[in-house]
Amino acid sequence: MDIGGRQIPTGPIPCQYCGKELFGRTDKKFCNDTCRNRYHARSTKRRQWGEPPYVGKITRQLQRNRRLLQNAIPYTSETAIVTRNQLAEQGFDFRFYTNILETKKGTYHYSYEYGWLQIEPNKVLVVRTNIYDDFTFAS
């Protein structure tokens, strides 16, 4: 039912926090400010506790990227040149990296200590950095 542009509920509306029946204005959602504040505090906590599923997926993708770059470099070498397709076919995802380094040669994209630099349209140089060896991390 619609009277004067305002929705009239067909039955009693419960408070969204405590579930008690609401009286008065039809657009009320809570009994009072206490219920309103508790409701918002609870939903904020839920957001902080429950990580969305892509957080874990991105972490795993970064670790996979790192492993694929690591595997691309032969034991006898410091660097390697591979095609983007070779990496992509193994499950490398170029969208994700932990940090970048801008140089005159171009932008290195790192997954942890392993990185790649675009050198030709389909070729990348794979490198390893040791800058993290001496890093101090917030514990």
Ligand SMILES: [Zn+2]
């Ligand atoms: Zn209430």
